[in-house]
Amino acid sequence: MTQEALSNLLREHRRFPPPAELAAHANVGESAYAEAAEDRLGFWATRAERLTWAKPWTQVLDWSNPPFAKWFVGGELNVAYNCVDRHVEAGLGDRVAFYWEGEPGDTRTITYADLKDEVCKAANALAELGVGKGDRVAIYLPMIPEAAVAMLACARVGATHSVVFGGFSADALRARIEDAQAKLVITADGGYRRGVPSALKPTVDKALTDTVEHVLVVRRTGQDVEWGGRDVWWHDLVDRQSAEHVARPLDAEHPLFILYTSGTTGKPKGILHTTGGYLTQASFTHWEVFDLKADTDVYWCTADIGWVTGHSYLVYGPLSNAATSVMYEGTPDTPHRGRWWELVEKYRVSVLYTAPTAIRTFMKWGDAIPAEFDMTSLRVLGSVGEPINPEAYVWYRERIGGGRAPVVDTWWQTETGAMMISPLPGVTEGKPGAAMRPLPGVSADVVDEEANPVADGSGGFLVLTEPWPSMARTIWGDPDRFVKTYWSRWDGLYFAGDGAKKDEDGDLWMLGRVDDVMLVSGHNISTTEVESALVGHPRVAEAAVVGATDPVTGQAIAAFVIARGEGDVDVEELRAHVAATLGPIAKPKRILVVPELPKTRSGKIVRRILQDIAEGREIGDATTLADTTVMDSIKKALGL
Numbered sequence: 001m002t003q004e005a006l007s008n009l010l011r012e013h014r015r016f017p018p019p020a021e022l023a024a025h026a027n028v029g030e031s032a033y034a035e036a037a038e039d040r041l042g043f044w045a046t047r048a049e050r051l052t053w054a055k056p057w058t059q060v061l062d063w064s065n066p067p068f069a070k071w072f073v074g075g076e077l078n079v080a081y082n083c084v085d086r087h088v089e090a091g092l093g094d095r096v097a098f099y100w101e102g103e104p105g106d107t108r109t110i111t112y113a114d115l116k117d118e119v120c121k122a123a124n125a126l127a128e129l130g131v132g133k134g135d136r137v138a139i140y141l142p143m144i145p146e147a148a149v150a151m152l153a154c155a156r157v158g159a160t161h162s163v164v165f166g167g168f169s170a171d172a173l174r175a176r177i178e179d180a181q182a183k184l185v186i187t188a189d190g191g192y193r194r195g196v197p198s199a200l201k202p203t204v205d206k207a208l209t210d211t212v213e214h215v216l217v218v219r220r221t222g223q224d225v226e227w228g229g230r231d232v233w234w235h236d237l238v239d240r241q242s243a244e245h246v247a248r249p250l251d252a253e254h255p256l257f258i259l260y261t262s263g264t265t266g267k268p269k270g271i272l273h274t275t276g277g278y279l280t281q282a283s284f285t286h287w288e289v290f291d292l293k294a295d296t297d298v299y300w301c302t303a304d305i306g307w308v309t310g311h312s313y314l315v316y317g318p319l320s321n322a323a324t325s326v327m328y329e330g331t332p333d334t335p336h337r338g339r340w341w342e343l344v345e346k347y348r349v350s351v352l353y354t355a356p357t358a359i360r361t362f363m364k365w366g367d368a369i370p371a372e373f374d375m376t377s378l379r380v381l382g383s384v385g386e387p388i389n390p391e392a393y394v395w396y397r398e399r400i401g402g403g404r405a406p407v408v409d410t411w412w413q414t415e416t417g418a419m420m421i422s423p424l425p426g427v428t429e430g431k432p433g434a435a436m437r438p439l440p441g442v443s444a445d446v447v448d449e450e451a452n453p454v455a456d457g458s459g460g461f462l463v464l465t466e467p468w469p470s471m472a473r474t475i476w477g478d479p480d481r482f483v484k485t486y487w488s489r490w491d492g493l494y495f496a497g498d499g500a501k502k503d504e505d506g507d508l509w510m511l512g513r514v515d516d517v518m519l520v521s522g523h524n525i526s527t528t529e530v531e532s533a534l535v536g537h538p539r540v541a542e543a544a545v546v547g548a549t550d551p552v553t554g555q556a557i558a559a560f561v562i563a564r565g566e567g568d569v570d571v572e573e574l575r576a577h578v579a580a581t582l583g584p585i586a587k588p589k590r591i592l593v594v595p596e597l598p599k600t601r602s603g604k605i606v607r608r609i610l611q612d613i614a615e616g617r618e619i620g621d622a623t624t625l626a627d628t629t630v631m632d633s634i635k636k637a638l639g640l
């Protein structure tokens with residue numbers, strides 16, 4: 001995927017300078033780039049000092065055995081202490097940590113003092129169950145406060161958590177419990193989704209392995225559950241514990257969590273993150289990229305805790321910064337399609353972090369819905385999970401942000417632990433669709449097949465050229481796979497698996513996974529660009545593009561689109577629109593109109609499944625989809 005002239009993204013000329021007021025008081029200004037460039041390790045050491053350490057480190061980075069990094073060597077700290085206790089000690093006990101909103105409309109307001117009590121009780125409960133330092137705990141919960149409490153309790157006692165998305169099947173859950181050899185599973189009877197209680201406990205019952213000694217069950221929906229010898233109710237065990245618990249400092253490299261990413265083939269990879277470096281970067285980037293003013297902002301990250309974004313920017317980043325967050329249990333269309341905007345109005349949300357897939361869904365539902373609510377509190381808008389196409393960026397900025405709030409498009413991965421490439425809202429001039437530059441202290445580049453940096457104006461492979469504090473330390477139980485998957489394509493470079501382009505100013509535009517690049521009649525065409533062109537048409541809400549094997553052209557472009565507005569979509573007109581935007585070579589051979597697209601929990605399109613459809617095959621594994629019923633509605637719409 002190199003020097004293709006083809007690009008509609010780079011023809012995007014709209015520019016949005018940072019708001020003057022924000023720039024004048026920004027947490028991080030232009031000088032941070034120079035500071036980090038001058039002394040990268042010194043820069044990160046200073047950021048690590050934002051945390052409270054029980055014992056100072058003796059070395060910032062040990063990179064003597066790449067790619068296995070050690071950051072803040074010899075240092076000791078406790079993540080839960082940093083996220084909770086120290087804020088209470090600093091007099092912030094009455095500050096709200098979470099405004100939690102259940103889907104049925106029940107609410108809970110949890111202050112930092114409340115959170116400290118809950119986390120201490122849960123930590124004591126873990127001890128009573130024989131769970132402590134070095135053990136693994138699987139967490140399979142809906143979006144309820146106990147999810148954050150459970151993660152923090154594990155962090156507090158030094159147990160490594162593995163959060164599994166509540167939509168995953170018993171097989172997917174079992175594979176993860178097995179791989180981590182979890183001793184405890186924390187779950188709930190169920191959670192609310194689209195207005196109905198949806199059970200979780202039966203899935204856990206099917207997924208248990210021999211290593212699991214106990215299942216700790218939160219009562220959320222009150223639905224009937226089967227009860228076994230290993231089961232313990234959260235309210236029976238946790239509520240009667242003491243709220244006193246001393247958080248012991250842990251080594252900076254102590255394993256904090258494992259998070260599984262599915263990968264394209266084979267068994268899921270357990271990405272391991274550790275303590276000091278992870279929290280340093282999750283905390284600092286949250287404060288820097290959202291320009292967090294902890295005493296006045298109300299921050300809302302809509303990500304599920306089963307996604308890395310939920311770990312770093314719903315739990316660890318915001319709590320370490322003493323932020324006030326909104327946490328919402330349910331779906332955006334329950335009980336009505338304005339639910340999110342109603343919450344923004346109700347809590348006066350000032351910083352919103354969500355995914356392009358959600359933004360495009362709201363675009364499809366129409367401008368009238370957000371317009372009904374007062375969203376003047378919003379001042380920074382974030383995007384994560386996939387490339388944000390220019391139309392969605394501009395819509396987000398205008399319809400949600402009232403044309404005032406800058407959009408920060410943040411590129412990162414489960415493996416990077418925290419944000420890596422993003423604008424800074426008080427510094428960077430926004431370009432719709434561009435993630436712009438590596439953050440201060442992060443080194444990235446775009447290279448060709450031979451690892452040579454490409455010139456401005458061309459594309460290639462996105463690589464990270466220097467270690468960073470929140471980098472994955474290994475794949476749990478499989479260090480060879482860690483080396484092979486991420487570090488072996490070119491010597492000394494981390495290859496993220498993504499393609500990117502540099503524009504004439506050297507700013508970065510993400511192109512999605514390189515596996516998703518199509519080869520049509522000898523031309524490299526990125527699925528992202530064709531999707532972006534399709535979504536640029538007023539009748540298209542969402543698009544997913546795949547290359548289907550074709551006897552003539554090698555691969556032929558097949559596009560799946562969701563219509564925007566009423567009436568039939570003229571497919572020929574869409575094909576002509578893509579040809580006019582990108583050139584005739586990028587014109588899809590087939591366009592199929594579908595009601596939904598298969599997506600993961602983080603909104604990523606599962607192209608493999610669409611490829612099965614486009615190539616007329618039996619549809620493969622669909623267990624990692626956020627909602628498995630979408631396949632039925634797609635098949636029905638296509639008459640399959």
Ligand code: 6R9
Pocket residue numbers: 261307308309383384385386387388409410411412413414415435496497498510511512513602
């Ligand atoms: C945080 C997260 C990682 C993959 C990554 C890339 C895509 C994420 C993006 C983006 C373009 C952005 N991705 N953010 N692509 N622009 N702002 O999503 O982690 O679930 O591990 O996915 O997501 O392809 O490689 P994860």
